[in-house]
Amino acid sequence: MVRTSQSVRVLGPADVEAALAVIARDPVVNVFADYRTRLTQLDPRWLGGEMWGYHEGDELVSLCHVGANLVPVGAGPEACAAFAERAMRSGPRSSTLVGPREAVEQMWDDLATHWPAPRELRWDQPHLEALRPAEVASDPAVxxxxxxxxxxxxxxxxxxxxxxxxxxxxxxxxxxxxxxxxxxxxxxxxxxxxxxxxxxxxxxxxxxxxxxxxxxxxxxxxxxxxxxxxxxxxxxxxxxxxxxxxxxxxxxxxxxxxxxxxxxxxxxxxxxxxxxxxxxx
Incomplete structure (x- = not known):
């Protein structure tokens, strides 16, 4: 597949259901995008930015939240390349690029020579879920x-x-x-x-x-x-x-x-x- 920003478009209220279907593939990791999608219904007046969608044919397969945070969602190599190309064309407007490490690395490989030098790179950030009982009693004063x-x-x-x-x-x-x-x-x-x-x-x-x-x-x-x-x-x-x-x-x-x-x-x-x-x- 040719890597081109033509595969990317700005999503709107009509795309909420399809966007939530992408998010639902990993709803815990994607909770930020889930929250923003439901809260704003992808209406740019409330989003304060944009939600980009990457399509394969007619199917929406990946997302990228574009605001104070640039956040790839369910993005494989082709989607990351397309999102990075779009970000290069639109220029830097986010204070952070954050998300699953593999997607962030792939996007940054393309953006590094086009965007300003970062203030800090935090490559290794374990994402944790509360999946076991706590080893201590909870603090009743909290x-x-x-x-x-x-x-x-x-x-x-x-x-x-x-x-x-x-x-x-x-x-x-x-x-x-x-x-x-x-x-x-x-x-x-x-x-x-x-x-x-x-x-x-x-x-x-x-x-x-x-x-x-x-x-x-x-x-x-x-x-x-x-x-x-x-x-x-x-x-x-x-x-x-x-x-x-x-x-x-x-x-x-x-x-x-x-x-x-x-x-x-x-x-x-x-x-x-x-x-x-x-x-x-």
Whole structure:
């Protein structure tokens, strides 16, 4: 098959059913695309970007979310080449390229000489799912964050983001937008925390959810309290709440070098099912 961007087109509301069928091949790994598709119905007014579709004949076989995150979905070599060609023509508009490692590697092989040099390359990020019982009891003090606790929680969110990403979410005028995001997650019931005497001991959020799965992000323990089991017990509580009230499968991905976090997640019942990669610009 000729590798050409002619195989790629921007999807719209009429393509939602076909897009969800592609996503359903691996609904846990593809939960971000699932969430965005259902939430926006692929209407560009709400998507804040585009969803590209790669076709073989008349059949939609792969997707690529194009927004703040460039995310290939179910993309084999031909689709990755076509998405990369389209991205080269449209120019860089995403702050990250993220997804299953093989697809990210294939797209970056084509994009590397055309897009700006990345700020960071994170090739080895185990994708984990909560598939086993936790080895410890869940922390009963971990609860949904309330609106009244938003001001207390916010600095911990900034600290976690800065530690994880390497830059503050407040740079370049991002404070109001990031604060709105934190408040949005609290309002949805997707923020969990243990707060005592005005101090955030542990916190985590659900980044996205679908009828099949949800993905946890922003796991944080007060630096002075690390190594005491707060992350393991806290994540066990988050998994229980998510499976009971949000989605049956709970996932996350973590940097391979973060051995402490990986050990905590393993004790909380998480098992590696895929490897992700993230390229940051």
């Amino acid at each position: 609860r949904r964050t309330t609106r009244e606790q938003a001001t207390t929680l916010y600095p911990a969110c900034v600290a976690m983001y800065t530690e994880e990403v390497g830059i503050s979410p407040e740079v370049d005028g991002g404070r109001d937008l990031y604060r709105a995001r934190v408040n949005q997650l609290i309002g949805r019931g997707w923020s969990f925390s243990r707060i005592e005497d005005g101090r955030v001991l542990f916190k985590a959020e659900v980044a996205c959810a679908s009828p099949s799965a949800c993905q946890v992000q922003g796991v944080y323990v007060d630096p002075e309290l690390r190594g005491q089991g707060l992350a393991t017990a806290g994540m066990a509580a988050v998994v229980e709440a998510c499976q009971r009230e949000i989605a049956p499968s709970v996932s996350l991905y973590v940097n391979a070098h973060n051995t402490a976090a990986r050990a905590a997640y393993a004790r909380a019942g998480f098992v590696q099912t895929e490897t992700f990669s993230t390229i940051m610009f």
